[in-house]
Every structure is written in C-alpha cells, then in structure tokens.
Amino acid sequence: MAHEPNLLCTLSDSLAARCAIAKESVASVRLSERARLGAILWRNDVLVSSEQSLPGREALEATLPDGSRIQGRLAGRDPSTNVAVIRLERPVSAPTLAASLPRTGALVIAVGSDGEGRASARLGTVNSVGPEWHSLRGGRIEARIQLDIRLAASEEGGPAFNAAGDWLGMTTFGPSGQILVIPAATVERIAPVLAASGRVPRGWLGVALRPVAVPDELREAAGEASGLMVMSLSPEGPAAKAGVVAGDIILAVDGAAVRRLRGVLAHLGSDSIGKPVSLRLIRGGGIIVIEATIMEQPPR
Amino acid sequence: MTQPAARSRSRSLRVAIAARDAERAAALRALLESLGHLIVTEGEAADVVLADEELPRDEERATVVLGGTDTDAQGLLPATASPAEIDAALHAVASGLIVRSAPMRTPGFRAARESEPRLLLTPREAQVLDAIADGLTNKAIARRLGISLHTVKFHVESVFRKLDASTRTEAVARATERRRQETIDL
Numbered sequence: 164m165a166h167e168p169n170l171l172c173t174l175s176d177s178l179a180a181r182c183a184i185a186k187e188s189v190a191s192v193r194l195s196e197r198a199r200l201g202a203i204l205w206r207n208d209v210l211v212s213s214e215q216s217l218p219g220r221e222a223l224e225a226t227l228p229d230g231s232r233i234q235g236r237l238a239g240r241d242p243s244t245n246v247a248v249i250r251l252e253r254p255v256s257a258p259t260l261a262a263s264l265p266r267t268g269a270l271v272i273a274v275g276s277d278g279e280g281r282a283s284a285r286l287g288t289v290n291s292v293g294p295e296w297h298s299l300r301g302g303r304i305e306a307r308i309q310l311d312i313r314l315a316a317s318e319e320g321g322p323a324f325n326a327a328g329d330w331l332g333m334t335t336f337g338p339s340g341q342i343l344v345i346p347a348a349t350v351e352r353i354a355p356v357l358a359a360s361g362r363v364p365r366g367w368l369g370v371a372l373r374p375v376a377v378p379d380e381l382r383e384a385a386g387e388a389s390g391l392m393v394m395s396l397s398p399e400g401p402a403a404k405a406g407v408v409a410g411d412i413i414l415a416v417d418g419a420a421v422r423r424l425r426g427v428l429a430h431l432g433s434d435s436i437g438k439p440v441s442l443r444l445i446r447g448g449g450i451i452v453i454e455a456t457i458m459e460q461p462p463r
Numbered sequence: 464m465t466q467p468a469a470r471s472r473s474r475s476l477r478v479a480i481a482a483r484d485a486e487r488a489a490a491l492r493a494l495l496e497s498l499g500h501l502i503v504t505e506g507e508a509a510d511v512v513l514a515d516e517e518l519p520r521d522e523e524r525a526t527v528v529l530g531g532t533d534t535d536a537q538g539l540l541p542a543t544a545s546p547a548e549i550d551a552a553l554h555a556v557a558s559g560l561i562v563r564s565a566p567m568r569t570p571g572f573r574a575a576r577e578s579e580p581r582l583l584l585t586p587r588e589a590q591v592l593d594a595i596a597d598g599l600t601n602k603a604i605a606r607r608l609g610i611s612l613h614t615v616k617f618h619v620e621s622v623f624r625k626l627d628a629s630t631r632t633e634a635v636a637r638a639t640e641r642r643r644q645e646t647i648d649l
Contacts, residue, residue: 338571338573339571340571371647372648373647378586391647
C-alpha cells in the first residue's frame, strides 16, 4: 500500500522498530495461574526483576522473548534497591544493553511481555529526573526517575528505553501509583553482587525506629526537634548488645542527626560493617552516648 | 437494639459461586447461607460472584476473589478473610465499588521520608494515642499514665491537631497509617 512518507509515519515506524529490538531483552516471570511480572534479560543466564512484587519461593518459571519456557531460581533480592536476580537453568541468548541516563521530557518506551513471547509496549515521556535518593529500606538509588506512563502489574520489572534505544533502567511501582525507573546504574551496581552472593551486605544496628518529636523540656539539651524512638530491638543486634533499650530516642549516629536520614544511611553502607559507631540518645530525661559495633544485616 | 451498620448491609444478595472443587463450593455455600444470601446457579442472574483463588476466565460480573492475586478482580480478599469481611466485600462489590484489604495493598517502592518535626508526636502523646486505640476514656488514660485529666485533655488535643483528626477513631486510623509508612529498620 503506497502512502506518502510523513513525520508521523516515520515516528510510528521507528517506535515499532525500537519495540521489536527491545522485546529481545524482555522476559516474563510466572507468579500464579494468571499473574505475571516483567523481567529484563540482563545477562545470558540472569534475569533482573522488581523485588517488591516477587513471591517468597525460590523456584520460578519464566518466558523468554521467543516464547519458550525456562526454569529459574531466585538467586538474590535486595529490598533496599528493589532489585532481584533470577538465575536461569541454562544460558540463553541475551542482547547487550547499552545504559544511558534519561532526560526530562524525552520519549520513553517501557516494554513488557504477555508470557507467550509477545511484547507489550508503553510510550510516554520522562516526567522527571531527580538526584540520588534513599529508599525507605535504606538503599541508595542513583537517580529518581519518574515516567508519565501507565503500567499493568504484569509489565512491572521490564526495561525502559529512550528513543535512541538506550536502556534507562527497570520500571517499578512507586507510591500512589507513580511509575518509577530503577536506573540502569543502580541495577548494574546491585545485580552483580546479588548474582554472586545472593544479597547486598549492609550495615545494621538491629533496631526498629519511629520518628518522634523531642519533648519540649529536652529540646535545648538535645539540640534537635526530632529523633527516632526505638520501638523494638533484635536481641542479637549491635544496638541491643551495646545496651540500647526500647524507648530510647536516637538523636544522632556518628554525629549525623537522624533528622536527615540520608546522613545516617550513609554511615551504614557495606564498608561500615565491623566499625564502631556512636549513638547519641535521650534516655530517662537525659542525654547519653553509647558506642556500638555495626554488624552485617542478617537475611530477612 | 439498633445496629445501623448491620441494618445497612442486611439486604440479601444473589451470589454465584466459582470454586475449584465441590468441597470448597460446599464451604462457600454454607458461608453464604449463614450470611443470609441467596445462592444462584449457572444461568441465573447474580448480583455478585464469590470465587475461590482464581478470577474465573471470561467472568464479566462483579467478583470477589478469596486468596487470589489477580488485580483484575473487583474484590480481592486474603484466604483468611472473616465472614464479616467477605459479607462487607460482597455488598461493596455488588454496589460497584472496588475492595482490597489493607495489608494486601502494595505501598509501592518509596523513599525514606524526612518527617516534619512539628507534626511528630512526642513519646507521651504516642502513649496517649495507644491508650485511645485501646478504647480508654480520658479519665482511664489519666489513671493508666498517672497524670491529671487536664494534662490528658491537653495531650489529646495536641494529638488531634498533629494528626489532623477530629475524632478518636480518625486519630487512631491516621496514626496507624503513619506508623506503617514511617517505621524504619536500621
């Protein structure tokens, strides 16, 4: 059928061509009879997917881009960056992914799979690109990337690409239905560690904390308006061993005020394990300092 | 005795059952009968479908799924849902609402938030709130915490203001949601 080439046709054809290439990097993980999750064919024997949406079991079945089924094993998961890796029972052909940082306003294509080897695609723009951020679970994410697309539950965990076909990262559901991208740089940093050892070592104090206001009468002495109250302790954790008790209000970790959680998390990276740390806290109306030794976070 | 909540839900519904085997179907049938609903068979008009584990393929009627994961279902409850929860879900879904139980809602991957100190509760206010959650009156709270009734009222007022709540129930609900979002493991 003859038609005059125009910009729209060219755009449309280019998008379809991009999807055809992108599809070769998309797998689909079976969660139940009807529920599936997207995944990225990251290495020839490793899939990367969204940690928050994967079940607890280890054995998983995936569908490859050609529609064939393959067995895999959940080889590692990191809730702090929402990255999980699935080791395939045998190597398959995986295209090389060229990573790139997105630009706000640029076109983005998010690709999923229907579980039969057919692709599904979403087109939108990069809604915003923010600086490095820390998740609630304490992970460092290289950039806060939000997309203005919709995503089906079965498409989460798939790859997002820019117009040049560069890989931007893994799509994931953020708060209030936001669609976020875990940047390729984060996946490239975390996935090799997970594939090798099953987990990402993190510094650990062994406390569950809740932000509280410092009572008025202690504000001046504390020098802080808020702190983190210890709700519970792991009996074998560094904080418990050092004598921290439930009800203590932590004000600072090694001089970093807990008001700025980023500063505290920076003190609990993988290089912190085994190092001493000073905890400044409120107990019984006074302020005390307790020394603890950071341990490696045990597996959940 | 008046029971407004019970009365508003007392309408009996026509419910179709979709279960994986006869044993489960019988269990669901018994449950629905105990709730006073009318069980309809295939081909009869139904207000709502109660399904077991899976959303039946090509089911276009409003459906409550027990113990499933399919987010296409209008109603999605854990397999452990109580009869009262199932009854409430059937009525809501039959009325065109979408039902999820709170713990199943995935909050999404989120950032560690820096709290606004002005809106944080002090440890004492948190104790007062826990007592409110236990259903205690101000007088009982004063006894439990060993403080004056006047002080309790002062704390309750502060809790309401910080949580932007106007009733005790609302304050407890807001605090529970906040706690879920704010608890940090280090």
